[in-house]
Amino acid sequence: MTKFLISLIAIAGFAFSVTAAAQDGAEAKSAEAFRSLDREVQTLKKEVLDLNRDLFLLEEELLFPANSQVAFFISMDVGEYFELDSVSIRIDGKEVSNYLYTLREADALIRGGVHRVHMANLKTGDHELVAVFTGKGPHDRDYRRGATLKFKKGIGAKYVELEITDRLKKHQPEFVIKEWE
Amino acid sequence: MLLCMPAATNATQHDEDNDAIVVENPQYGEVLFYFYQEDYFPAIVRLLAAQQQQQLRGHAVEAELLLGGMYLSYGHHLEAADIFERMLADNVSSKVRDRTWFFLAKIWFQRGYFNKSLDALNNIKGDLPVALRREALLLRAQILIGAGEYDRAIGLLQNWQGETEWASYARFNIGVALVRSGRVAAARELLDDLGNLNPFNEELASLRDRANLALGYALLQDDQPAAAKALLQRVRLEGPFSNKALLGVGWADSEMQHYQRALVPWMELRGRDLLDSAVQESLLAIPYAMAKLDAISQAADHYLNAIEAFYEEANRLDRTMGYIESGDMFDKFLSDDPLATTGWYWQLEELPEGPEARYLFHMLATHEFQEGLKNFRDLNYLQRNLDSWQANIEVYGNMLETRMEAYDDRLPRAQDALGRSDLNGMVSRKLEFDSTLNNIEESYDWLALASASEFKMWGVISGLQSTPALRADFPEAQEVRDKIRLLKGVLQWRLERDFKERLWRMRRDLGNVGEALVATRRSRRQIDESMRSEPRRFSALNDRVNGLLPRIEGMKIRVENALEKQRDFLQSLAMSELQEQKRRLDIYTIQAQFALAAIYDISATAGEATE
Numbered sequence: 190m191t192k193f194l195i196s197l198i199a200i201a202g203f204a205f206s207v208t209a210a211a212q213d214g215a216e217a218k219s220a221e222a223f224r225s226l227d228r229e230v231q232t233l234k235k236e237v238l239d240l241n242r243d244l245f246l247l248e249e250e251l252l253f254p255a256n257s258q259v260a261f262f263i264s265m266d267v268g269e270y271f272e273l274d275s276v277s278i279r280i281d282g283k284e285v286s287n288y289l290y291t292l293r294e295a296d297a298l299i300r301g302g303v304h305r306v307h308m309a310n311l312k313t314g315d316h317e318l319v320a321v322f323t324g325k326g327p328h329d330r331d332y333r334r335g336a337t338l339k340f341k342k343g344i345g346a347k348y349v350e351l352e353i354t355d356r357l358k359k360h361q362p363e364f365v366i367k368e369w370e
Numbered sequence: 371m372l373l374c375m376p377a378a379t380n381a382t383q384h385d386e387d388n389d390a391i392v393v394e395n396p397q398y399g400e401v402l403f404y405f406y407q408e409d410y411f412p413a414i415v416r417l418l419a420a421q422q423q424q425q426l427r428g429h430a431v432e433a434e435l436l437l438g439g440m441y442l443s444y445g446h447h448l449e450a451a452d453i454f455e456r457m458l459a460d461n462v463s464s465k466v467r468d469r470t471w472f473f474l475a476k477i478w479f480q481r482g483y484f485n486k487s488l489d490a491l492n493n494i495k496g497d498l499p500v501a502l503r504r505e506a507l508l509l510r511a512q513i514l515i516g517a518g519e520y521d522r523a524i525g526l527l528q529n530w531q532g533e534t535e536w537a538s539y540a541r542f543n544i545g546v547a548l549v550r551s552g553r554v555a556a557a558r559e560l561l562d563d564l565g566n567l568n569p570f571n572e573e574l575a576s577l578r579d580r581a582n583l584a585l586g587y588a589l590l591q592d593d594q595p596a597a598a599k600a601l602l603q604r605v606r607l608e609g610p611f612s613n614k615a616l617l618g619v620g621w622a623d624s625e626m627q628h629y630q631r632a633l634v635p636w637m638e639l640r641g642r643d644l645l646d647s648a649v650q651e652s653l654l655a656i657p658y659a660m661a662k663l664d665a666i667s668q669a670a671d672h673y674l675n676a677i678e679a680f681y682e683e684a685n686r687l688d689r690t691m692g693y694i695e696s697g698d699m700f701d702k703f704l705s706d707d708p709l710a711t712t713g714w715y716w717q718l719e720e721l722p723e724g725p726e727a728r729y730l731f732h733m734l735a736t737h738e739f740q741e742g743l744k745n746f747r748d749l750n751y752l753q754r755n756l757d758s759w760q761a762n763i764e765v766y767g768n769m770l771e772t773r774m775e776a777y778d779d780r781l782p783r784a785q786d787a788l789g790r791s792d793l794n795g796m797v798s799r800k801l802e803f804d805s806t807l808n809n810i811e812e813s814y815d816w817l818a819l820a821s822a823s824e825f826k827m828w829g830v831i832s833g834l835q836s837t838p839a840l841r842a843d844f845p846e847a848q849e850v851r852d853k854i855r856l857l858k859g860v861l862q863w864r865l866e867r868d869f870k871e872r873l874w875r876m877r878r879d880l881g882n883v884g885e886a887l888v889a890t891r892r893s894r895r896q897i898d899e900s901m902r903s904e905p906r907r908f909s910a911l912n913d914r915v916n917g918l919l920p921r922i923e924g925m926k927i928r929v930e931n932a933l934e935k936q937r938d939f940l941q942s943l944a945m946s947e948l949q950e951q952k953r954r955l956d957i958y959t960i961q962a963q964f965a966l967a968a969i970y971d972i973s974a975t976a977g978e979a980t981e
Contacts (some may be wrong), residue, residue, distance in 0.1 A: 220482045230745045242418040262396040299408035303399025
């Protein structure tokens with residue numbers, strides 16, 4: 190009996206080996222089943238991603254046709270001590286967005302990400318944008334800065350980037366506005 | 371350019387090149403916004419959409435590499451590899467390229483694609499940081515061990531520099547592999563060295579225990595109980611491997627016929643958690659030793675207790691298997707933030723609550739289960755994503771229909787209004803005005819620019835001048851004639867004085883009218899174009915909506931099937947783990963029953979002999 194019991198526990202004792210490739214028949218079968226499923230999941234992921242792309246484009250074209258589309262983006266080019274809290278946007282006197290940033294989102298902006306904060310349908314012609322951001326700078330100092338932009342909406346889609354930067358005045362963040370047609 | 375290395379960036383936390391980013395398209399920046407939050411699914415979708423719309427002209431190469439990196443981070447390794455194979459050679463530094471191949475090799479190894487993993491390792495040209503270089507070497511060694519090429523693995527690792535944890539793990543793996551292949555003598559030196567190492571952290575202490583345990587049992591099987599006991603006694607008494615070590619020490623003593631001594635570790639084990647196979651086995655080992663010591667009655671009692679304990683444990687296992695078969699267990703893995711994307715970096719950090727975890731913790735920690743679980747979570751995310759799109763697309767279909775109806779409703783009114791407006795007539799009238807104004811200027815016709823009141827006054831004065839009474843030759847008439855001439859002169863003087871200004875104003879107003887007419891004509895052309903194109907646009911959008919809906923539905927069915935298969939796969943892993951435990955208990959129970967029967971038989975025979 191001694192040998193029999195020892196052989197059982199010895200198998201259990203070696204089961205913690207990290208060598209995944211050392212498989213007996215059942216393990217090899219299970220590994221093959223895993224790979225086969227994994228390949229299926231990979232294919233599905235790719236197809237669902239492609240479908241999402243098509244749906245994303247359709248949604249955008251449907252909700253914001255190119256001839257009236259205006260997209261407003263927020264980006265940052267500031268020292269590491271600036272902490273963005275929120276951005277509010279008014280278009281032609283009407284508040285259209287008041288966005289509060291999580292730490293994760295603010296960090297993504299500081300690292301170079303650009304946030305599409307608002308999409309709108311606007312008629313061709315003249316419009317006015319008023320943007321205000323709030324945040325904290327060095328020594329826990331509160332910042333609240335605004336900027337106004339009069340812009341012309343043409344026939345095609347228009348992109349407006351509101352960049353919060355302290356490059357112009359050291360440690361004094363403010364908006365710099367860029368427009369793309 | 372380092373943006374392309376999210377896997378590397380994430381795994382190593384920071385990279386000094388990361389801050390050199392100049393975002394030239396807001397769409398690319400938007401992708402980065404999600405990427406930096408490790409929200410890979412929306413980041414990939416936006417990148418694919420921007421690529422399709424050719425919005426990433428300033429970032430074409432970076433975008434493709436970023437896509438590869440995100441696919442890798444999202445666990446979409448086959449697609450990632452396609453991109454890297456195309457792009458890495460010419461577009462990135464050797465440092466970035468090597469890191470990328472390393473992470474690809476790692477993910478393939480974890481998912482059991484050993485040949486692909488080896489190919490990826492072969493693509494590394496030697497520009498990895500030291501820590502990753504060590505890991506890559508271990509990865510290669512593990513693949514070789516898996517393929518049974520122990521000597522090559524040993525050769526690979528014997529030049530390892532320094533006593534790092536990785537080196538110790540590598541040696542341990544080789545030692546175990548050699549034992550499993552029956553080469554105990556070859557394994558002995560490796561494992562004995564590890565069993566004697568001076569651990570500077572818990573991880574190495576645990577590895578040391580494992581090495582002693584592995585070699586101890588190997589020697590026990592090789593009929594070397596004394597040597598085995600010395601090794602097993604090195605294992606810490608309170609560590610995770612102490613149960614097996616205590617059991618082994620007992621068997622070593624038993625092999626040397628020191629049954630009294632063997633009982634010491636086994637009796638210690640008896641009070642520990644019955645879930646552990648070593649504890650289960652001790653319940654049989656104790657009466658075995660007692661029987662050898664002729665304590666037959668006590669041995670019988672212990673066998674009876676063991677049978678009872680095994681029976682209860684087997685019942686608990688049956689209940690757990692029933693629960694796992696119900697499938698509810700796997701929903702627990704989805705309960706935390708089910709909409710969050712998962713990706714390669716997700717790990718099951720806490721065991722789910724419930725009785726099943728206690729039986730399954732070994733299996734839950736394996737690559738196969740962890741990777742299967744990631745796929746299960748990813749599929750669940752895809753399912754929810756498709757559910758949400760299905761609801762949206764139906765709304766969009768309705769919205770489009772409403773818009774088309776509204777358009778059809780308004781079109782006749784708009785056409786009627788447009789038909790009534792005589793834009794060409796307005797243009798002709800404007801041109802006539804231009805011509806008239808030119809004549810006025812050429813002929814210096816200052817009276818033509820008089821206001822209505824001035825013109826009326828001019829008429830009144832001229833009328834008075836021709837009054838017959840004023841032609842009389844007497845002083846009063848002469849006085850009135852002089853006054854009228856004076857008034858006419860003043861009016862003429864004023865009109866002539868203002869002529870240029872009035873002409874300028876008139877031209878300015880006409881110019882404005884001209885611009886308005888041009889804008890109106892442009893708008894008209896746009897309206898005409900819209901009236902022609904809008905039905906086509908509606909129809910194209912409608913076709914897309916109608917085409918996408920079945921795609922979503924078809925995909926949902928496939929995802930649902932895959933989810934079911936993945937659940938079955940995980941379930942079968944869990945069930946075979948539990949069945950194995952049950953099988954062991956059954957064997958122990960039979961052993962106990964057999965031994966008990968033998969004892970009863972001996973007792974009965976002894977009783978008969980006494981009578």
